[in-house]
């Protein structure tokens with residue numbers, strides 16, 4: 441087994457780190473407190489080619505691969521989980537179109553997404569469910585040479601910025617259909633923003649679909665193939681959330697080390713206390729484990745492997761680890777950590793989000809257990 445990174449990967453990682461520290465980190469607190477979608481930063485990420493890292497050049501990408509994508513995403517998430525999440529969510533429709541799209545769909549939709557010219561979202565969750573595809577009520581009905589979609593989608597991230605959304609809807613027969621919907625279509629309306637505790641500024645909103653007409657050529661995959669498309673594309677979404685978990689935990693560790701060196705108890709830095717040292721050691725070891733799970737999952741995807749199992753394992757572990765590490769970081773910071781002005785307070789809120797969105801931990805456990813006992 442070779443754990444080394446190529447020179448190209450090391451260079452990408454270095455450049456992403458410089459960008460994250462210089463351009464993302466200074467805006468992280470403001471994005472969190474205002475809850476405003478960072479349009480300019482999202483554009484800049486696109487311009488830098490970060491939205492097309494895994495995809496071939498013929499579809500607007502750079503062909504750098506999934507591990508390169510993960511290395512870049514990790515650096516950006518460490519500066520702001522929200523900004524990294526924009527990149528990670530955009531990859532979900534990209535992956536769906538790359539795996540299931542026709543040549544025409546790849547040219548018309550994947551290429552501009554990968555070139556960073558536009559952003560794409562995914563709309564699966566509804567008021568009654570974010571976990572059970574059988575409970576979806578948004579309906580697709582055949583009409584003329586296309587479909588009419590009616591329903592409501594909740595928690596749609598990137599909604600104010602996305603030019604297209606991958607929408608999952610029930611079909612007239614059994615199963616789900618997946619559609620690439622132009623968000624300027626009549627009847628597609630972004631309504632209430634969702635005021636979430638963490639991942640603020642992600643543009644998470646309720647979207648209404650009132651008789652939205654979608655031409656047949658915008659149905660992704662075969663009639664009724666929506667669930668397969670969801671499972672495949674969401675695996676990459678889960679890998680992205682696992683990366684977010686590792687990154688937010690790393691940021692919490694680094695803050696804790698700095699704080700422990702400068703905060704004094706009984707005249708000595710608290711970093712000299714065994715209790716604090718154990719927290720730091722515990723945090724570091726768990727982060728290492730999460731990071732290698734994530735890198736290995738990306739490496740497997742680069743080999744062309746199915747990563748449904750591995751991405752669920754990585755998401756389950758890394759998200760729980762992020763919550764544990766953020767809790768320990770908060771303990772190291774004492775009362776000061778709970779203050780709104782402290783970065784660790786934001787990390788604590790962001791970390792919790794990784795256990796919930798793109799599939800709750802319970803669903804990850806169900807997926808993993810099904811693989812184990814099949």
Ligand SMILES: Cc1cc2nc3c(=O)[nH]c(=O)nc-3n(C[C@H](O)[C@H](O)[C@H](O)COP(=O)(O)OP(=O)(O)OC[C@H]3O[C@@H](n4cnc5c(N)ncnc54)[C@H](O)[C@@H]3O)c2cc1C
Pocket residue numbers: 529561562563564565568569570571572594595596597598636638639642644793796797798799800802803806
């Ligand atoms: C910031 C943010 C961004 C999001 N972005 C998007 C997006 O872009 N697109 C999108 O479609 N969705 C998005 N979501 C929605 C998110 O993915 C879902 O809300 C999430 O998957 C959980 O679904 P739910 O809230 O319906 O939980 P529910 O399914 O209602 O589950 C609630 C709780 O019940 C238990 N439970 C439920 N089902 C099971 C089960 N089968 N086994 C065991 N226990 C169970 C669990 O304890 C679970 O936490 C986003 C959410 C947030 C917060």
